[in-house]
Amino acid sequence: MIVLTLIGPQGGRLLAGEPMLEGWVTKLADMPWSIELHESLYMYAITESTHVIAIMLFVGTIAMVDLRLLDISFRRVPVSQMLAKMLPWTIAGFVVLTITGAMLFMAIPVRTYHSLWFRLKCIMILIAAVNIAIFTFKVERDKAAWDLGPVPRKSKICAAISLSAWMCVIVFGRLIAYNWFDCDNINSATMLQLTGCPADAG
């Protein structure tokens, strides 16, 4: 939703839908279950731990597939088999990451929404998603021809983009916890614009 509204500067904001989204996350923060999740030590900790475990499943399996697509490892395993056998585990990881990620966002909606790292993470997820779409609908269509042979360049490029994008997602995700660029710590016009923070907060 946030990324869909990323359609260029309007009214001095990078996100055209900023006022609408701002109202939405503010309302979310007042929901009783958002407050409960935020204040519950165990539920929040369990959710975050599950999120980390799911990273091992999701990014771990993606990394193995990408290493195959880069023609670096598992070269005697057919590409089609690598994709088919790893995908269920990647999807399982994705489902858990989405649910726990949504819960973590709902526990701290306003701060996370304005977090520069969260926004960068969303952009990286978007890049990774577009890359997956390009790979699925274009690059891998003729994979029968290179199932065991040399992997074409287009496929290696997709794998390299995938690896870098998901690594960025992990790092940016981890950095959300740090308050360097929180609304009350910034005052440059550029940073205010990037984070969508109200100008009077700093």
Next chain:
Amino acid sequence: MSLYHTAQSIEASALGQTIRESTWLFPAIESTHLLALALLGGAVLIISLSVLGVGLKASAAEIYKGARRYMDAAVITLLISGVLLGVSEPVKLYDRQAFWVKMISMVIAIALTYFAFNPMVRRGSTGLRVRSVTLLTMAAWLMVAIAGRWIGFS
């Protein structure tokens, strides 16, 4: 010198101070730790799934040959980054139960991986024994990850 005093002197060390006083070092090391964790997850999983008969059709020994270097790279990176994180706040860690749970499960996980799981998979073992060892190894690493995340909460 007691363990607690050792923790205090590590905390006072130049390396500990440098990491603790820098804005970026701790988060950077932490991120590296997390990236290596994902790599370890992938390497252990791709071998394990094959052992358990739900993964790639190639033999587990064959998959092991491809994945072993990532497993080693991940474990070494985790150990180095983990030590650096620990050096920056050893007194806090000394008091955290989760830290000791993590250390014990880590020793178990490394021992299981390098003295049972890896040798058995390399030999091409099949059957209940290697499957049990696989499940135990996965459970041990899972425990390490959960206890590790929990250090931040307890």
